[in-house]
Amino acid sequence: MRLPFSLFVGLRYTRAKRRDHFISFISLISMIGIALGVMVLITVMSVMNGFERELRDRILGMAPHVLVSGVGSNIEDWQALEEVVLQNPNVIGASPYIQSETMFQHLGSDQFGVVQGVLPEKIGEVTIVKDHMRNGSFDSLADGSFNIILGASLARSLGANVGDKVTSLFLKETRMSIAGIQPRAKRFTVAGIFETKSEADKGMAFVHLNDLAKILRVTDGVSALQLKTQDVMRVHEVSTSLTEQLDYNYFVTNWTRQHQTLFNAIEMEKKIMFILLTFIIAVAAFNIVTSLVMLVNEKQADIAILRTLGASPGSILRIFMTSGIINGLIGTGAGVILGILLALNLPDIINWIEMTFEMSVFPKNVYFVNFLPTELIWDDVYKIALSAFGISVLATLYPSWKASRTQPAEALRYE
Structure with missing residues (x-):
């Protein structure tokens, strides 16, 4: 199946070896950063959901x-x-x-x-x-x-x-x-x-x-x-x-007359945690901007040649957006997989740590819930994945726009 021109060239740029290996390193860091941000966000939201479930079952299990x-x-x-x-x-x-x-x-x-x-x-x-x-x-x-x-x-x-x-x-x-x-x-x-x-x-x-x-x-x-x-x-x-x-x-x-304030506080904490941890993904997305800006500067001659062969500014825009979106997509996908695996196995990991190091992470005489509960809600996973992918797409706009504004004569003057 023939791929669209912009997608084909964008994929070639993504897979091609770079003359400046630092650009590849920055791209790798951006993908790892997005993956870690998504993984942490999924895990934290799962733990918050787990604590909310335990409080709901225990407090409302006794209250009418x-x-x-x-x-x-x-x-x-x-x-x-x-x-x-x-x-x-x-x-x-x-x-x-x-x-x-x-x-x-x-x-x-x-x-x-x-x-x-x-x-x-x-x-x-x-x-x-x-x-x-x-x-x-x-x-x-x-x-x-x-x-x-x-x-x-x-x-x-x-x-x-x-x-x-x-x-x-x-x-x-x-x-x-x-x-x-x-x-x-x-x-x-x-x-x-x-x-x-x-x-x-x-x-x-x-x-x-x-x-x-x-x-x-x-x-x-x-x-x-x-x-x-x-x-x-x-x-x-x-x-x-x-x-x-x-x-x-x-x-x-x-029950809301007596306990609504508690659950409202938990819900507010979840929203604040989601917003704060989303900044981790946003910081990682800045690396996409950096790598694309460097890639645009490296490919000035290629952009000029494509323009002289008839490529429109919109095509150039989509080529570099494709390259950046792939980095965001790989990072988001890896983060979702790692986050789901960590959220599902986190209680077992904590139990292993307690048994191996003979310590209690949540002492019974201190904490109301003396273990680490998790509850993976798929709606949260979808929201986190879409947010991370959306931030990645936004990060590609400026470098891609800058590439589409390249003038062939200026770019080829010193080639």
Whole structure:
């Protein structure tokens, strides 16, 4: 197949040996620079996506996606409300709960936290807590047992293990005694410890719904109904549809009221990181400008001959653009391949480093996520590749334009 004239000559210039080897060296450096920039950008974006995924799974795995509560009162017939909300195709689970702030006491240690009364058979539909039991079983929360499940950090602070007795002081519930008004106290038996590696581990505990209702003297239903949705990032749409579905008789809120700032910060950090690392590619693209300017100066006589043979300024422009674009294309392609390979294998590389040098890159007692997660999103790869290729194309414009402005008589005067 015959190639277009500009493409044919441009490819010949790219493959031909240069009289000045420094030009070839600059071209090689430009390709390596673009490849490194693309590789680093893909890897960093994959790590950022991995951290966002871990935070989303752990924080939102314990927080209800959507919360439906009564307007000024508890929900009396939560079973009927559950049937209604589950008719929404975006809702995949529902669980009732009663919640109260409390002060945990054990062996002289005090720790403030929250105790939540739940149904063991329902809580697994909306949170990940049943899948992250470190000791004991969540099913041990039987009605009337007054057992309690503690978060790992909370249990560690109290020095409590499975089988120990933990006292809870319910600050909003008081009773009269000889000493005066005192908070209502109740002793629970620790039946299990969960560890989700999230904030819930530090101050949350679970008891059976009916046990907490008896302690708090709640006789008019549950505090709220917590829901799990199909897509955690589309809770605004679900909240709006549920509000309309329930005829505005209930107060519907979602996780964004509490955690939206965190995820907005992560998203902003990703955008800033993308912009900053794109400058690495832009710096490498300057080498394309340099190599093409030097190539144009070297090929002045060839350009003049081509012009006298009838080549138009546009053809000369496309010839040198072809040469520069090939360098950008090779660098971008190599960077994409290396970036994908590094992003997919980075956790294994970090594990190998930790095992080989007997060190911990992310100590458990310091970092919330104690490993290096990665998530390769192909849309990011496409955006990075197109950005790098676009910058490479822009870098060829000025040298190619300068070549197209070459006057044959001036170029051949001293030849």
